[in-house]
Amino acid sequence: MSKQDFKILGTRPIRPDGLDKVTGKAMFGADKSVTGMLHARILRSPHAHAEIVSIDTSKAKALPGVKAVITGADFDELKNRWTGYTSQNCMAQDRALYDGHAVAAVAAISKSIAAAALKLIEVEYNLLPHVTDVDEAMKPGAPVLHVGVKARKLGDEVSGNTVGYYSFGHGDLETGFAEADEVIERSFKTAATHQGYIEPHACLADLGSDGRGELWCSTQGHYNVRLICAEILDIEESQLRVTASEIGGGFGGKTTVFIEPVALMLSRKSGKPVKAVMTRDEVFRASGPTMSSSMDIKIGMSKDGRITAAQAKLRYQGGAFPYQMVMMGAMSAFAAYDLDHVQSEGWDVMTNRPKMISYRAPGAPMAVYAVEAVVDELCQKLELDPIDTRLKNAAREGTKSSYGPTFKAIGLVEALEAAKAHPHYSAPLAENTGRGVSCGFWFNFGGQVSVSMAINADGTVNLIEGNPDIGGSRASISMMAAEALGIPLDRIRTIVGDTASVGFSDVTDGSRVTFAVGIATINAANAAIKEMCKRAAMIWEIDEDAVEWVDGAAQPTGHNAGEFPPMSLAEIAAVSGKTGGPIAGHHEGAPDKAGVSFGVHLVDVEVDPETGFTAVKRYTAFQDVGKAIHPAYVEGQIQGGAVQGIGWALNEEYIYGEDGRLQNPGFLDYRIPVASDLPMIDPVIIEVPNPGHPFGVRGCGETAIVPPLAAVSNGVSRAIGKRMFELPMSPPKILKAIG
Amino acid sequence: MSKIHVSTYVNGDAVEFLCEPGETLLDVLRDRLNLTGAKEGCGTGDCGACSVMLDGRLVASCLVLGAEVEGSAVETVEGIATDDALHPVQKKLLEHAALQCGICTPGIVVAAKALLEKNADPSEEEVRYWLAGNLCRCTGYDKIIRAVLDAAAEMRGVSA
Amino acid sequence: MARVVIFGSLRAFTGGVGEVEIEAKNTRVLLQKLSEQFEGLRETIAAGVSLAIDGEVFKEAWFTPIDEDSEVVVMPLMVGG
Structure with a gap:
């Protein structure tokens, strides 16, 4: 696809929801209240693994002001296995499976009464053996979280916690390693990290005895919330209207439910609206996080830098329920490379930790970290330039990827070349400073989407989409609508509809919204344009096919069609009531061909040899985004992803004690990057159009969190002259490595 | 539980409210005065989402008790844009x-x-x-x- | 006949077969035939898979046409964040 000329795409207008967000008017999950509303609080297990022998709620129920108390006994067993796990994660049944697992909940007329009531609930626990480490959990004889869910075809060498096994690859490893001049085999560990959104989970639920419900919540996908809650509460989907609030960050962590079914159940029991808001402690202990990992990587390279063979073994733990995520890591691990002999294997493992949920490019960052660290070590050993070596092995159009498909047009080579040519790469390095490089990759998704567009009689346009706007997508969707219709941006207002207002839409995840909602928007605009051309044809009394849409107006296709001045959208809309009624366009679909995305990050880090503290001195991130609709928000995605990755590399980790309890459930001890930790993050947008989108869009949100882990680790390793094999690289670990 | 009566100024306006002794300024702003611009991200003073000005000083309103602001001047995000002009x-x-x-x-x-x-x-x-x-x-x-x-x-x- | 590639760990359910040729006009027919040919795959296919058809990844799109000389890679159902 050739580069197109656009009027609106590529500009940087102020986002439509901006004013509300800088003035405090925007309504997030916890910002809505209604008359007669109750406040919910959830009692959580202090134990990593325990049988719930009994729960006595009588004293809590007797407390004045308490209107409902619920436990696992209020939730039915579900036919759908996966929804069943979700339900049990929201409220434990017979066992508490991790520190923080919900065991009971109350609704009361005030927050303080609800808090007091929690203390009156008496739970008798019978402690069971627990396991929180992935390698320990995989060993035969480890305490098994759920019986009968072990992955098919796995033998006795792994425990019943091993719920998934995947392998990918092609060629013959033995042949490949035999061709290598240097083979390096290393083991790596990464800690579990939390998505760290600043807004805790929050909702307001109102479920009547007639089975009709209203749910307001902070979510990445309100249709998914409806689906899960309707099943758990045994109500019809049509009867539960879910409205997505403004969402204060998600990064994958708000693609499921935690408190919503609990609030709905309390509302059903009390007959009153119930507001539930997690504390930060609860967010850490009972929502998110991502997987921790233990990985073995073996890569062979020829003296001139050609990778001859590559092998990855990835073991992820994803908490207390069966899950499927290591496959994304196994598929991503070697995606950046064109390899003849490659194999990646992955094992999903359960432990006594909160159930993992997606975190930005879920599964990919840790796998790519380990691979890119070994590639870097090989470059050092063979005295090769890290970017040249990656260019020599880079995947490009026509490469058979390590996970199967053959790549279409991709921008990895362009990103690597941009990095090589950038002044950052040739800048001199100060003492105790190292420069790290890493590639990164994400698949990007399409999926189900619905968009409804109304052309108003005054020439303005209303657009309803079904995907929560998590980072400015109403701006990019409005821009694409304006571009497609050929009208000024300020004529368009885009809103995120509730589940009763517009058709089903998949969750805002997989970097899919600007791609998929964009396609639906363009199609909806085209449907409206077709109708407007028809109205013009009727007015001109010419054939519908003799009218075309140019620059926001209908016009005859040529002199033969007739001589009429163009009729603008506003002119056609103004008389729509007389030409057949309101004009609208809509589109429902499931676009695919999302187009994979590659990034390359460059970082300079300075390590203080006295303290082991790492300072990020300079950071440049290159990413192929297909077409940047609103470049400032694309830059923001790249910058934000890079900084989350820096946090993962240097600071962030779930720390468990011997007792299986989370030691650091707060922002003081689980330290996400703050402004003073960082330099400016320089984003370089590369545009290799995605042939699967009319404007060339690729998803851009997730790729940027993939390269920073290895980029920072490679920088630190080069700065201290010792390779690092574990994240986060906290000062004690670096001091130990320095020796 | 008996409540405390507090008179204060919020964004230049005189306001009165009743609050529980343990209630934070953030809770008062959000739940009693319907000013939900300040957010609770952590409740422990670590995230800054609840930042407000109290008598000219930047504070985390989750670490201030509602009862403490008697006679004070509180400024929140809602009071910053004036006369249709953004700061x-x-x-x-x-x-x-x-x-x-x-x-x-x-x-x-x-x-x-x-x-x-x-x-x-x-x-x-x-x-x-x-x-x-x-x-x-x-x-x-x-x-x-x-x-x-x-x-x-x-x-x-x-x-x- | 489209060339169908079955990703590594699914081969445990095809008796080690990694590639088959299947005559199918679209992905729905292809998945039906695959389930019939390899009983062990039925459960995985029913639970959901992603397909890469000539390099383009599709999620559960039954009526996506498949050309005579297409390469189809059967992969697990992918999810994002």
């Missing part, structure tokens, strides 16, 4: 696309305005350290820092 910090945050989800934005607005009132010409490092108590998980801070520096320049009457 330069607000305007520049929008122009620089310095917010994604927007949950930290009210706290950033309050904190950055407080900085510029103390220091009209802060360095990048000074902005970074001043805002180190305001967590943002979306932006990586880059555009926020640029927006605040740009707002400072505009307020000084020079172009950045």
